[in-house]
Amino acid sequence: MKAMIITEYGENSVFEMQEIEVPTPKSGELLIKIAASSVNTVDTMIRKMGSDLPLSPETPALLGMDFAGKVVAVAHDVSDFKVGDEVYGCVGGLASLPGTLAEYIAADNRLIAKKPKNIGMQEAAAIPLVGITAYEGLIRAGIRFGQKVLVHGGSGGVGHIALQLAKHFGAEVYSTGGGEKQLELIERLGATGINYKTETVEDYVNKYTDGKGFDIVYDSVGGPNLINSFNAAALNGHIATTVSLCELDLSTAHFKGLSLHVVFMLIPMLHNFKREEHGEILKSIAEVIEQGDLKPILDEQSFSLAEAGKAHARLESGLAMGKVVIEH
Structure with missing residues (x-):
C-alpha cells in the first residue's frame, strides 16, 4: 500500500511516498481502508520536534492520528464491528502505533466507533481528536443545563466542537475570537462572539454575567491565556484546558476556589489506559451529530495523500478556518 513516511524529523522534514x-x-x-484523515497541531509538533517530544515514533515514521474509512477485515475476537462498517477514530501516529497517512490501517477497535450516518468521510475524519478532547473537558467540568460557558478560541479545532457540544448540553455559550471571520463562525455555530482584541476580560464578565463570572471556561488557547480564564471564571468555577505546559501563578485560582481540568486525550493511546472510553465518546458524538446539534467545519482547502506536506503547511500557516482534511 502507499504511505507517506517521514525519515527524518525537524523543521525541514518532508513526507515521502513509499x-x-x-x-x-x-x-x-x-x-x-482509509477514506480520509485530518491534521492536528500535535501531528505538526511531532514532525518538527521528533525525539524532543516523548510521544514521537521512531523514524522512519508513519504519522497521522484521525481517520474515517471502511472496515475490510476483523480480528477473530472482535464482535462489535463487521466488514463493510463505516467507522472513525483517533488511533495512531504516536509512540509504537502506526499512523493514518496510508491507504490502510490496523487499529484497536476500542478506539473506534461507527461513523455518523448523516455526514461524509471527510467530515467524520475531522472529528475524533478534537471531538474527544472537547467532550472530555466539558464532562470533567461537570457541564449542566443552564450554565454559562465561555470557550476561548471558538473558531479553532477543539473550540468549535466544544462550543457546539456545550450548546447541545443546554448551556448558554459565549466564545472569544480575534477577527471578523472567526467571530462570524462563532455566531453561526450558536454562541455569542467576544472580540478579545477589543474587549477586556472584565468588560465581558460584567457584560454577560453581571460580574459573577462563567461557570465553566473551556480554554483551548491555554498557556498565559489561563490567567484570563481564571479571571473570567465564577467562584468555585471550572477551567478545562488543553494547553498547560507553562508556569503560572495560581493565586487567583486559589482565592476563587477554581477546579482545573487538564485534558490530554492521547493518554489512552500512549498508555493503553481505558481505550474503550474513546470509543464510547465517539459513539456519543455520533448521536449528537445525527441529532443535528454538531457539525464539523472543514477548511476550504483539501489535500490528497500525496500532499500531506502541504496539508501540514496549511495548518501551520494559521490561515485555515476549520479542520484541514486529507482525502485518501
Missing part, C-alpha cells in the same frame, strides 16, 4: 506492507489485524484490531 510502498509498505498492508498490515494484518492482530487480536482486538480492525483492518480499515
Whole structure:
C-alpha cells in the first residue's frame, strides 16, 4: 500500500511516498481502508520536534492520528464491528502505533466507533481528536443545563466542537475570537462572539454575567491565556484546558476556589489506559451529530495523500478556518 513516511524529523522534514506492507489485524484490531484523515497541531509538533517530544515514533515514521474509512477485515475476537462498517477514530501516529497517512490501517477497535450516518468521510475524519478532547473537558467540568460557558478560541479545532457540544448540553455559550471571520463562525455555530482584541476580560464578565463570572471556561488557547480564564471564571468555577505546559501563578485560582481540568486525550493511546472510553465518546458524538446539534467545519482547502506536506503547511500557516482534511 502507499504511505507517506517521514525519515527524518525537524523543521525541514518532508513526507515521502513509499510502498509498505498492508498490515494484518492482530487480536482486538480492525483492518480499515482509509477514506480520509485530518491534521492536528500535535501531528505538526511531532514532525518538527521528533525525539524532543516523548510521544514521537521512531523514524522512519508513519504519522497521522484521525481517520474515517471502511472496515475490510476483523480480528477473530472482535464482535462489535463487521466488514463493510463505516467507522472513525483517533488511533495512531504516536509512540509504537502506526499512523493514518496510508491507504490502510490496523487499529484497536476500542478506539473506534461507527461513523455518523448523516455526514461524509471527510467530515467524520475531522472529528475524533478534537471531538474527544472537547467532550472530555466539558464532562470533567461537570457541564449542566443552564450554565454559562465561555470557550476561548471558538473558531479553532477543539473550540468549535466544544462550543457546539456545550450548546447541545443546554448551556448558554459565549466564545472569544480575534477577527471578523472567526467571530462570524462563532455566531453561526450558536454562541455569542467576544472580540478579545477589543474587549477586556472584565468588560465581558460584567457584560454577560453581571460580574459573577462563567461557570465553566473551556480554554483551548491555554498557556498565559489561563490567567484570563481564571479571571473570567465564577467562584468555585471550572477551567478545562488543553494547553498547560507553562508556569503560572495560581493565586487567583486559589482565592476563587477554581477546579482545573487538564485534558490530554492521547493518554489512552500512549498508555493503553481505558481505550474503550474513546470509543464510547465517539459513539456519543455520533448521536449528537445525527441529532443535528454538531457539525464539523472543514477548511476550504483539501489535500490528497500525496500532499500531506502541504496539508501540514496549511495548518501551520494559521490561515485555515476549520479542520484541514486529507482525502485518501
